[in-house]
Amino acid sequence: MEYRQISGIQLSLLGMGNMRLPTIDGTPQTAIDREKAQAMIDYAYAHGINYYDTAYRYHGGESELFIGEALKKYPRDTWYLASKFPGHMTEHKGNGVLGFTSMLAGRPDSTVDGIFNEQLRKCQVDYFDFYLLHNLNEKSYDMYVDEEVGIVPYLLQKKAEGKIRHLGLSAHGTAETIDKFLTKYEGIFEFVQIQLNYLDWKLQNAKAKYDVITRHGLKVIVMEGIRGGRLANLPEAEMAKLKALRPDDSAAKWALRWLQALPEVSVVLSGMTTYDQMVENVDTFTHYEPATPEEQQVLDEVANTMLAWVPCTACRYCTEGCPMELEIPRIIAAYNAVKNGEASAKYSLEDCEEAMDPSRCIGCGSCAGICPQNIAIPDIMEQFAGMLSE
Template structure:
């Protein structure tokens, strides 16, 4: 496991995200499969992963409790680092949330604490709420070791928020797709200018970059037959200075094994490999229409109870593979279907990617009602 120095500690280059843990068959998002989840955490610990990321809202609030049972209770507290977050839209009472998180986690401190999902619309709300000063006080008391933020904002707003205080670190969505076609490069450069250490989320874009279009995949396989498509995404990030941890939401042993192999050494892409990856990405982009990362921020307030990320994933398949993919609509794990959408746009107000979900639902409703 490659490691990176952060202040006076050493962090594993690969971090374990706990937003996409395995679910009991037929269960809801909060029904984490404890047995399979424990196997994944045990494997991670045995292979040197020491950074574990969670949040107040992950798995309906059960992700933190899961880490208490499988990590905090079973391993020495100084053998790992926990990252947790305050999301003002989930509960604006930051004092109560922080105390509840300590209880859920079963610990007296949180190592890496983040202001969660700063956007152009929420940045000022966070600043005016007083939460940052409160968490600074918790840091002085030793209940928080390092204070940072995660951002889904524009590069301009990111710069403003980064200048508000001397942050210990920041977390951004960073991958080669968003580097080429989004604002990831500008966000990365803004943090580098202020010398703020970077934690990477969505390095494989919610798994979307683990499987490209056939033509794009063939290009990569021809160059490196032994490497998975996902490994190219991680190796691209290894080229970038200032990155301390790359998070991956590993939900099965196969993903864990592949990632551990990738991070066994610093095997950054060569210049020629990066050029090839960018060419494959250009081909892939022409087929992709929806940049959903399956963060599930859109789901909580949907009156039709549509599993929006699953529907959007099917939409991407439809755009790539054709209308036959829509035959799987009835197989989706969702109570509501696109035809049930009332175009209230509640989902769109919470979408970090700014996806026009209502229009997509309308298109899918038309296609599947024929």
């Protein structure tokens, strides 16, 4: 296993994300199949992975419970746990009381202290090794800097008490928003977690974000390195280009080797769902072989063919609130496939199951504003329904 550092701590370059764990009925983000997931954690630990990432809302709140239970059989000083404060899904109701919004709507009101202590309890730990503000973006910025709520001062206090060892943030905001935030809190945060892969380098302007973060002297943690699995399944023509160079390598391995070539990346999180993915990814980071400049050039060409894709990462933030119970990320994947001429013959409105029928979208807008990729979901549904009815 390859290791890199944040603030002098040796971290496995491959980190275990706990947002896409195996589930009992196979539906992403639902009840975790604990037996399968535990087997993956055991394999990860045995093969040198020491960084485990979770968050308040993953798997409806079960991810924190699971990972705390899964890791506790191993000595506390042999693994690092990261969780996140869900400020992007809260609103200030006054006097420090926070109401939950979006996917967390309906939970009882709490406070910054209440949420943080709940997380410690759920994870069965006395302290978090790494703790992040979850999803800094243009909408959550005001909450995170709100002096009356006082999230950052509270976390600094917890750091002084030893309940947080290292502070960072995850961000889906623009490079400008990240820059503004890091400038305001210069010297406080040690790392930033961003969506980074060879497609988003251009598509989501990740290069500018990487440059801003490293200019502030901070390390980068990668999320969505394989873009929610999309970069593991390339169009045939693009895959052929990669196979011509390395016949035995998967598309996922190419994506991960591209990330290994970035020197300021300290951890590449992979939200693995199957044991086989775990085994393959561990192998990729054990036989460390960053992409060469020539290989990076080939991936750049592959990325250029995909810049018109709707950039869904299948995070499923949007699905819980959809009154029509549409399988939004799967519909968008089908839209991309049809647009790219991969699936037109196989997809028609008459044949598709209800949850996959974009014409059932009522344009209610419940999904609007939730998507970290800023996808105009109702517009896509309308366009796709129009394309299919033609």
